Amino acid sequence: MPLSTKPYRGARDFYPEDNRLRKYIFSIWRKTVESYGYEEYDAPILEPLELYLAKTGEEIVNEQTYVFEDRGKRKVVIRPEMTPTVSRMVAAKRQELAYPLRWYSIPNLWRYERPQNGRLREHWQLNVDIFGVESSGAEIELINLICDIFKNFGAKESMFEIKLNHRGLIDFILSDYLKLSKTSIQKVSKLIDKLHKMEKTKFIESLDNSLSPKEIASGSVEKLMTILSVKSIKDLPSEVKNNDFALEIIEIEKKLKKQGINNALFDPSLMRGFDYYSGLIFEAYDKNPDNNRSMMGGGRYDGLVGLFGVAPVPTVGFGWGDVTLVNFLNGHHLLPKLGNELDIYATTIGQNIDKANTVIDKLRKSGINIALDLSKKKLADQIKTASKKQIKYVLIVGDKELASAKYVLRNLETSIEQVLTETELINKFKINDSH
Amino acid sequence: MPLSTKPYRGARDFYPEDNRLRKYIFSIWRKTVESYGYEEYDAPILEPLELYLAKTGEEIVNEQTYVFEDRGKRKVVIRPEMTPTVSRMVAAKRQELAYPLRWYSIPNLWRYERPQNGRLREHWQLNVDIFGVESSGAEIELINLICDIFKNFGAKESMFEIKLNHRGLIDFILSDYLKLSKTSIQKVSKLIDKLHKMEKTKFIESLDNSLSPKEIASGSVEKLMTILSVKSIKDLPSEVKNNDFALEIIEIEKKLKKQGINNALFDPSLMRGFDYYSGLIFEAYDKNPDNNRSMMGGGRYDGLVGLFGVAPVPTVGFGWGDVTLVNFLNGHHLLPKLGNELDIYATTIGQNIDKANTVIDKLRKSGINIALDLSKKKLADQIKTASKKQIKYVLIVGDKELASAKYVLRNLETSIEQVLTETELINKFKINDSH
Numbered sequence: 056m057p058l059s060t061k062p063y064r065g066a067r068d069f070y071p072e073d074n075r076l077r078k079y080i081f082s083i084w085r086k087t088v089e090s091y092g093y094e095e096y097d098a099p100i101l102e103p104l105e106l107y108l109a110k111t112g113e114e115i116v117n118e119q120t121y122v123f124e125d126r127g128k129r130k131v132v133i134r135p136e137m138t139p140t141v142s143r144m145v146a147a148k149r150q151e152l153a154y155p156l157r158w159y160s161i162p163n164l165w166r167y168e169r170p171q172n173g174r175l176r177e178h179w180q181l182n183v184d185i186f187g188v189e190s191s192g193a194e195i196e197l198i199n200l201i202c203d204i205f206k207n208f209g210a211k212e213s214m215f216e217i218k219l220n221h222r223g224l225i226d227f228i229l230s231d232y233l234k235l236s237k238t239s240i241q242k243v244s245k246l247i248d249k250l251h252k253m254e255k256t257k258f259i260e261s262l263d264n265s266l267s268p269k270e271i272a273s274g275s276v277e278k279l280m281t282i283l284s285v286k287s288i289k290d291l292p293s294e295v296k297n298n299d300f301a302l303e304i305i306e307i308e309k310k311l312k313k314q315g316i317n318n319a320l321f322d323p324s325l326m327r328g329f330d331y332y333s334g335l336i337f338e339a340y341d342k343n344p345d346n347n348r349s350m351m352g353g354g355r356y357d358g359l360v361g362l363f364g365v366a367p368v369p370t371v372g373f374g375w376g377d378v379t380l381v382n383f384l385n386g387h388h389l390l391p392k393l394g395n396e397l398d399i400y401a402t403t404i405g406q407n408i409d410k411a412n413t414v415i416d417k418l419r420k421s422g423i424n425i426a427l428d429l430s431k432k433k434l435a436d437q438i439k440t441a442s443k444k445q446i447k448y449v450l451i452v453g454d455k456e457l458a459s460a461k462y463v464l465r466n467l468e469t470s471i472e473q474v475l476t477e478t479e480l481i482n483k484f485k486i487n488d489s490h
Numbered sequence: 491m492p493l494s495t496k497p498y499r500g501a502r503d504f505y506p507e508d509n510r511l512r513k514y515i516f517s518i519w520r521k522t523v524e525s526y527g528y529e530e531y532d533a534p535i536l537e538p539l540e541l542y543l544a545k546t547g548e549e550i551v552n553e554q555t556y557v558f559e560d561r562g563k564r565k566v567v568i569r570p571e572m573t574p575t576v577s578r579m580v581a582a583k584r585q586e587l588a589y590p591l592r593w594y595s596i597p598n599l600w601r602y603e604r605p606q607n608g609r610l611r612e613h614w615q616l617n618v619d620i621f622g623v624e625s626s627g628a629e630i631e632l633i634n635l636i637c638d639i640f641k642n643f644g645a646k647e648s649m650f651e652i653k654l655n656h657r658g659l660i661d662f663i664l665s666d667y668l669k670l671s672k673t674s675i676q677k678v679s680k681l682i683d684k685l686h687k688m689e690k691t692k693f694i695e696s697l698d699n700s701l702s703p704k705e706i707a708s709g710s711v712e713k714l715m716t717i718l719s720v721k722s723i724k725d726l727p728s729e730v731k732n733n734d735f736a737l738e739i740i741e742i743e744k745k746l747k748k749q750g751i752n753n754a755l756f757d758p759s760l761m762r763g764f765d766y767y768s769g770l771i772f773e774a775y776d777k778n779p780d781n782n783r784s785m786m787g788g789g790r791y792d793g794l795v796g797l798f799g800v801a802p803v804p805t806v807g808f809g810w811g812d813v814t815l816v817n818f819l820n821g822h823h824l825l826p827k828l829g830n831e832l833d834i835y836a837t838t839i840g841q842n843i844d845k846a847n848t849v850i851d852k853l854r855k856s857g858i859n860i861a862l863d864l865s866k867k868k869l870a871d872q873i874k875t876a877s878k879k880q881i882k883y884v885l886i887v888g889d890k891e892l893a894s895a896k897y898v899l900r901n902l903e904t905s906i907e908q909v910l911t912e913t914e915l916i917n918k919f920k921i922n923d924s925h
Contacts, residue, residue: 057799058540060582063566066534068579071593074530090854092832092861095509099501099612100535100598101556101568105493121536123558126602131498133536133568144503147495153878155864158506163535167561177534185864192843192864199851310844314851364492397527408627409745416634416749419525426527429590429620429627443588 065168065176075393077179080377081161084181087204091196093159093183098140100163104130106139119166133165137182138331138359138372145186145370146363154187154368173348173379183353184372186360191303193371194335194355195310201339201351201373202316208380209389215350217339218322219307222332222354223300228282228323232295233275239266243279248326250283288321307335331356337373343386350383351375398424398484399464400441403452405431411452414462414477421481425450442467450480500603500611510828512614515812516596519616522639526631528594528618533575535598539565541574554601568600572617573766573794573807580621580805581798589622589803608783608814618788619807621795626738628806629770629790630745636774636786636808637751643815644824650785652774653757654742657767657789658735663717663758667730668710674701678714683761685718723756742770766791772808778821785818786810833859833919834899835876838887840866846887849897849912856916860885877902885915 062068069077085095107116116122121133134140137160145152160182170176183200185193198217205215229240242265250258262276278292285291288304295301304321311319319337327336334355341350353373361367384390399418403411408429415427428437434453441449451463464480465472475483497503504512520530542551551557556568569575572595580587595617603609618635620628633652640650664675677700685693697711713727720726723739730736739756746754754772762771769790776785788808796802819825834853838846843864850862863872869888876884886898899915900907910918 060578060798063534063536069532071529071531090859094506097504099498101498143495153875188864363495424525429623440588
């Protein structure tokens, strides 16, 4: 039986046309984060299991990681996220590094889950982190940066929104304001995380099932539903909105507005799954009604670096996956047309290949990207090949052309032909960079 | 006990300064292969085990792969090489693709082995393949391309050599000329592969132990030693050098010389480990006596695409790892100095952060890459941070500067200061791209 040609389930082959789109996405990501001074790092895709046991969400480690034993009997994981890795790297050089530290990476990450729209087993994720800043200047910079990335992809503010919440505020509401028990808090947090996927009546029913009779009797369900329904942080009950963490959100909203960002707003239902967040959390949502989902998220996690036995480092960071981003760009018609980047496809007849190569090599060394068809097919078929590859220019290097040292350059889009010497070709493609 | 900060054994963390070197290497690779019209592709790091059982060398699959069962009980492998994957991808679209097909990729590959100089468990490898060319034009193009990559790294022809051999010629010598049995051929091939790591007497002794008494009596050892000792293909016994495969090597050597390549020469001891090679094979060696080893290799493998149940496609390709390349560049003093790419590090005092951000945001949107220190440290300490990060320019955005809308730009290399308005700053960094 012949071998299967399919890639591993839930993962993607990137043919050159797919890779061009990925390259485009990575280049916008890189350009934007580098304009803020973020420097790129990377790390191995395999990490020891212990790295994830401490702080990654339980569900991810127990059910969704690729974990196995290597030939030396060490338990290893194909990284499901980058945050533990980057924290490990900063901890390893805690004393030598110069803070604030601005780092980014675009790793591929693996999760074992059922592949579905927007969720694959392998995806690439932009990770951006700022280490060493205690003030909310860090959060504000990152949210600005996120908006700039959207803009650089051509997106308008109306196409997405950024939801804000605060781990401290969530704790205050559940523990101090509603006075729920630890067990109830765990159950209720998970429920709130699913709020938008549930009917309201079903949600209230589940709340009733999660709380103790005493908690229900004290009006917790009604109070919580009031909080979850506010449209603005200023509509929160005064006891809640005067809490320090709420005031921090209000301050951040205000500063972002000053910088022209009007779509970053408090959302009491934003929870985020990871255990390590300790301050402000945020997520960007696609406002396309057909794809109304979280596209990226992050927050402050001041405690992670300290787990490696060094003094803690205040940190804010986010992750942004490529799969949901492509869905977003597609839904808003923001995907660019990306053609073949090759300048010239050269054709010749079989016995001339060596001579033609000498000419082409000179053109190449003058900075022209040029390929020679080596198939020995008929000229017409070679031109068809160029057209199939979506290359704009064909250069004909036949007997006559080699004898006269003048070559026919055909624009396949317009069918216009020019007869040019080597020098003229070099000038044409060098001086006018856009051809 | 605190978590370990070490990366997984045999794999590397890339801190920003390490990543800059990797970026440089990838950029030279990309620039050169794209000048020949090669297009980038990629694929998942996990592949089903069956993909490697067919044609990868036995040792690699049995002893050196990372193989495990996923949660769905499928046996999967973290790719140890890219050739089976690219063959799978071409086979999947055998009919749609336009030949000759020129593809490249820079995947990370994993092998479980004892880490040592030049050999790590994870490395990145440039993979370049041309599909659909039966003639040796393909081999000649790739060897040219390899030499151009060396040149673009600043290497001279005296620093490396390219060894050539041919699977057909090896078979002819062992099977037709020496008339060895299949078992002897297998043993002798492995021995020849280790020739340069063995004493000559030890090698002959091992040959004696590998051959049958009849084979020894017919003079096979002497004949083989004669062949292995030739300095030029023209010194081979006439029966061998008139073989068609030897003539092909002679023709390729000749054509390469015409194109100015004098260090690509026949080497009878070149074997290459993979089972799938079917024609010319080649390897580049570092001529540095401290690092005299194979840096990259490849060859023709016409049969691999056909294993997927489609018509075969003639193919020539090579792989070039990053670890041995860095050793090469290091040994020949070809590693460039790569500084921080950030244009400006901006400093301000704490209460001015928001105002300073407004200025910096304008500069950034005009195309300057600029970071603001958010630490609220003293100005002098912020300037030290910039210096530690090896950034050339510091911009001081203090009280006085904000009030006058003129900012102090200090060159940290020369200590020269300029007082500039926003517009002047933009012009300085825009017009003169080299600053």
